[in-house]
Each structure stands twice: as C-alpha cells, then as structure tokens.
Amino acid sequence: MKICVLVKEVPDAAVQKKIDPSTGRMDRSGEKNLNPYDTHAIEAAMQLKESGAMAVDEVVAVTMGPDSAERALHKAVSLGADRSIHLADDSLAGSDVAATGYALSKVLEKEAPDLVLLGQQSDDGECYTIGAVVADHLEFPSLTQVIKIDVEGGTKLRAERQAEYGYDTVEINLPAVISVGDAINEPRYPSLKAIMGAKKKPLDKVSAADSGIDAAKVGGDNSAAQWTGSSEPPKKEAGRIIEDEDTAETVDQIVAWLDERKLI
Amino acid sequence: MANILVYALQYEGAFNKNSLGAVSEAAKLAAEIGGEAHAIVVGQGVSDDLAGTLGNYGATKVLNVEGPEGLAQPVVDAMAAAVAAGDYGYAIFGGGLLGFEVGAGLAARLDAGVAMEITAVRADGGKLVAERPILGDSAISQISFRSDVGIIISRLNAFEIKETGGTAAVESLSVEFSPFSGQATMITRGEQRGADVDIEGADVLIAGGRGLGAEEGFELCEALATAFGGNSAVAATRAVVDAGWFPYAGQIGQTGKTVAPKLYLAAGISGAIQHKVGMQGAENIVAINKDANAPIFEFSDLGIVGDLNKIMPKLTEAVKAKKGA
Ligand SMILES: Cc1cc2nc3c(=O)[nH]c(=O)nc-3n(C[C@H](O)[C@H](O)[C@H](O)COP(=O)(O)OP(=O)(O)OC[C@H]3O[C@@H](n4cnc5c(N)ncnc54)[C@H](O)[C@@H]3O)c2cc1C
Numbered sequence: 001m002k003i004c005v006l007v008k009e010v011p012d013a014a015v016q017k018k019i020d021p022s023t024g025r026m027d028r029s030g031e032k033n034l035n036p037y038d039t040h041a042i043e044a045a046m047q048l049k050e051s052g053a054m055a056v057d058e059v060v061a062v063t064m065g066p067d068s069a070e071r072a073l074h075k076a077v078s079l080g081a082d083r084s085i086h087l088a089d090d091s092l093a094g095s096d097v098a099a100t101g102y103a104l105s106k107v108l109e110k111e112a113p114d115l116v117l118l119g120q121q122s123d124d125g126e127c128y129t130i131g132a133v134v135a136d137h138l139e140f141p142s143l144t145q146v147i148k149i150d151v152e153g154g155t156k157l158r159a160e161r162q163a164e165y166g167y168d169t170v171e172i173n174l175p176a177v178i179s180v181g182d183a184i185n186e187p188r189y190p191s192l193k194a195i196m197g198a199k200k201k202p203l204d205k206v207s208a209a210d211s212g213i214d215a216a217k218v219g220g221d222n223s224a225a226q227w228t229g230s231s232e233p234p235k236k237e238a239g240r241i242i243e244d245e246d247t248a249e250t251v252d253q254i255v256a257w258l259d260e261r262k263l264i
Numbered sequence: 265m266a267n268i269l270v271y272a273l274q275y276e277g278a279f280n281k282n283s284l285g286a287v288s289e290a291a292k293l294a295a296e297i298g299g300e301a302h303a304i305v306v307g308q309g310v311s312d313d314l315a316g317t318l319g320n321y322g323a324t325k326v327l328n329v330e331g332p333e334g335l336a337q338p339v340v341d342a343m344a345a346a347v348a349a350g351d352y353g354y355a356i357f358g359g360g361l362l363g364f365e366v367g368a369g370l371a372a373r374l375d376a377g378v379a380m381e382i383t384a385v386r387a388d389g390g391k392l393v394a395e396r397p398i399l400g401d402s403a404i405s406q407i408s409f410r411s412d413v414g415i416i417i418s419r420l421n422a423f424e425i426k427e428t429g430g431t432a433a434v435e436s437l438s439v440e441f442s443p444f445s446g447q448a449t450m451i452t453r454g455e456q457r458g459a460d461v462d463i464e465g466a467d468v469l470i471a472g473g474r475g476l477g478a479e480e481g482f483e484l485c486e487a488l489a490t491a492f493g494g495n496s497a498v499a500a501t502r503a504v505v506d507a508g509w510f511p512y513a514g515q516i517g518q519t520g521k522t523v524a525p526k527l528y529l530a531a532g533i534s535g536a537i538q539h540k541v542g543m544q545g546a547e548n549i550v551a552i553n554k555d556a557n558a559p560i561f562e563f564s565d566l567g568i569v570g571d572l573n574k575i576m577p578k579l580t581e582a583v584k585a586k587k588g589a
Contacts (some may be wrong), residue, residue, distance in 0.1 A: 166512055
C-alpha cells in the first residue's frame, strides 16, 4: 500500500507575515519551514507503517510550490517519508484553494495512493479545506480534523474527530483522504542521520504538463476566487500589557485592574 | 438573475444557529441582487414541517433531501444536483466544520471559486463580494468570483439571525449519491466526552489551554474560578479537549460553545482564530501567556507575559483576599 502525505512550506512562525499590497497575495519571502501541522500527518503515516496496522510499502511526501519548497520535502523525508514529489511550475503561482487542490489531485492521481494524509490546516493561509477539494477530484471518501485512526481489516479505517456537536466516529473504506488534527500524535524529531540522508532520497520534480494539469484551471489569473482589494479592520484599542517580573507586583496590578472594572 | 443556495445543517430536530444566520444573510443579499434565497436540508426523515421553518428566516424554498447525516460528501452530491437543476449564482454556508468540508468539496465539483472564513458579504453591481480577515485579523481581503457559482463559507457567528415570519415552499429533491460518498459511514455522532459542564451561563470564565502542561494543570483554573466564586466556571480550548484533559461541553470555539461572559481569563492559550470566534464577545479579556508574541495579546484588554504556574496560584490567593476584605 502507498500513503501520500501532502505537505507545504510556510513562513517560519517567527517571521512577521505580510501581504503584497499590489496582488493581495502573501509575501512568501523570508525564512520558511515545513508547516508544523504537516509533521503530524507524516507521523501518522509512519505509525501506520511501523505498527504494521497497514501493509505500507511506501510513504511519499508531495508538495506544490516554488523551488524553495524543496526544503519542506527534505524535512518530510527526514521524518520518515521514503521519497518525495515536487510539483513546481511558474503557471501555478497564485492559485487559490480550489486550483491548488485540483493541481495536487492530478499529481496524486498518477501515484494512485491508498491513503492521502494531510495536516489540519496551513499555518500561513489559515486554510483547512484542501483535503476536501483533493478528495472530490480523486473521488475518494474523506474526513478532516481526525484525531484517531484505527485500521480495520487492512482496507478500512475507523476515524474519530470532533465536529460541531461532539465527537464523531466514522468508518471509511480505502482509498481515502484524511486530514489529521494535531492531537493525533506527538511527531518525532528527525535523527541527525536522517537529516543528513534526506537529500539522498529520491525527489521527483514534476511540471504542470507532466502531471496532466489543465493550464486554464490554475494560477492566479485563472483562479475562480479573485482578490479584488483589501481594507483595514476597525481598530481596537490596544490592551494593556504587563511583563511579569515580580509576580507579587504583577498580581496586585491584575487585581487592581479587575477591581476597577468591578469584576471581583 | 441568480438565486442563493444555503446549506442548512440540522441535528436532532433543530437547525444549527450558524445555518440560520446564513439563511438570514442570504435572504438579505438575494433581495439586493434580485434573486431568492433557497435552503437545502439533507437528513434521514427530516419532516417538511421542520424544513419549512426555514421560511421564518427568509428562505422562499427549501429542498428536502433524504440522505446520510453528518458527513460532507453526500451534501456535496445534493447541492451539486440542486445547482444543476436550478438557477444559482452563489452557495452560502454558516461556520462550523461540515460547512467548510461541503463548501470546499462543492467548489471542486463545480469548478467554482471558494472564499472561507468570511465575516461580511456585500452586493456590488448585482454580484457578491466577500470579506475575509487575514493575517491574524490585521487586514481584510475582498474576494469576488468569476465562476458561475461563487461559494462563501462564513466564519462562526458572522451572520445575524433574523426572523421574518415568512414561509417557504418545501420540495423534496431526490439525489443520486456518488459511489465514493457512500464509502464513509457514520458509526456514532455527537458523542459528549467528559462531564456536562455549563459555561454558557457563567459571568466569569477561567479558560485553560495546552500551556497548562497536563490535565492536572486545570486545578489552577478550578482554584481561580472558585476564588471568584458566584457564577464562574472553567472552560477550555480544543487542543486540551482533544487531549482528554477537559470535557467537550466546556470547549469554546468553532466546534464548541460561543460565550460572552463579563470576564474571560485565558491561561496558556495561544488565541487561535478558531478559539477567538467563540469568545470575542466577552466584555473583558485577560490573558496569561509566556510568549509575548502569542496572538491572544492582539485581542486582550489585559495581557500578562509570564509563566502561568507562577502567576495563577498567587492570583488565586489575591482574589480570595480581595473578596474576603
Ligand atoms: C476546523 C478547526 C476547528 C477548530 N475548532 C476549535 C475550537 O472550537 N476551539 C478551540 O479552542 N480550538 C479550535 N481549533 C484549534 C485551534 O486552531 C488551536 O489549535 C487551538 O485553539 C490551540 O489551543 P491552545 O491555545 O490550548 O494551544 P496552543 O496553541 O498550543 O497554545 C498554548 C499556549 O500556551 C502558552 N504557554 C505554554 N506554557 C506556558 C506557561 N507555563 N505559562 C504561560 N503560557 C504558556 C504558549 O506560549 C502557547 O501560546 C480548531 C481548529 C480547526 C482547524
């Protein structure tokens, strides 16, 4: 069986994120890293493989992004993926969620995975719907925000997730697309050896044409949701900040603040 | 002329409040672009009477579909069938979880543009423009659509519910579900993990997050809530509910409760958007977090940068002393 894990390169959490005012797109320059939520998806794949719950032959990390996204794939491989695929093409730049999901689904179609895993959300775009887009194109059943996966009889999963009324337990036949919540596991740290060896594992760089992607459906200009401008939200008065140096004093200040507002 | 189709999520005989808000919003927008708001309901044996109540929120027609509940893909099938048979320019979803999954799946199915986390929609020249806050709500993007159908998924509590006293015609729509949407089966739905705590009625909420470090960390929150006394309670983030540290009934946010206490005090909570949407109506927001860059400080009235393990016990003593004074 084959598991494909979708991963993404995102601005490092420490980098101040900003928008290019002329295009409305995220300014993606600066230090980048593997989306931290994706490490949970890789870990989930590794646990399915290592526990023998599924007969997993291969874990393949897949990304779409500019040249720099290669580093996210190296990180994914250092965390255990066997090989990786990098969909890179200038024509894809600026694709919206629907176009990105479509493009990724074309790469996945060629790989014919039994299971596609991804993280609960991207750290930068605050998006958590790519899985549902990919699943519809692949015509696979899918579920997002899954925090527990049990394998039943090798070809069926029992998945748990929290939805708007409480916890749901759902049975899903493979092949399927599952996004995992960050409570599903504690991702491992890559060993030094794995980090050193990551660049030696196979990395396929594919273009939009290689993947059979219809050029008319991708890229900023062809995306169906168009950014047409931006505005500033109403300004909220900045709150007061106390740096705790002397805790007794801090607590006095908190109590005084609460007391002024008659909250005690 | 184009109509607006709204997905109305129902569970155990009641419609989701966010769906009702979406119906109200769609009715308002449809009037502005010269169309009608229709709702679609998917479920097992949903009565036409129940479906018809959506008329009271502005829907002129309700499509009642017999199908599996709680899963997104059958709803995508149903909405795609409705769009194929009707004249729809937009589909609108209330915030939550299923709406996000259905909206995204429908975008794929229809080759449509999708905008999510939308907090406001306006009509402009017969078309809808959606507003999405980005970058931790520090800017707002305007999004318009060039596809035949534009898909708008709102943020939790974005739209106000308005009762109109109207009525809706209910039609049943029979849908041929796609083979893959039958590959997922709901085994149990809406399981309430943990005790049945009440946070919606509290005046003071002491909320704990992953920064508490362990289930035992909640003792610090309980002690502070007890010190406040009166109508106070302890609440939590999804991260700690998923981890089993606190009951689901006490969770604030997108897939939990919406609260508006007089005082909300967060201990070890980062302030993710999905949490914020459930508590931003609180009158006073206090946050204790050791990371000065935590997003929660962006919307706190009082922020304390420090270790909760040091601050919470002393704060509890000080509140007790103040109360005793
Ligand atoms: C579809 C979807 C729905 C969601 N629904 C919800 C929802 O309903 N409710 C919800 O809450 N979340 C929800 N989430 C999850 C949300 O995105 C966040 O992951 C979650 O709110 C984070 O919880 P947290 O703040 O407890 O943990 P974290 O984000 O891990 O934050 C922990 C914080 O504790 C601080 N900290 C650590 N140690 C200390 C210390 N000793 N002293 C002081 N501070 C400390 C850290 O600096 C950090 O800021 C949802 C996510 C998705 C994708």
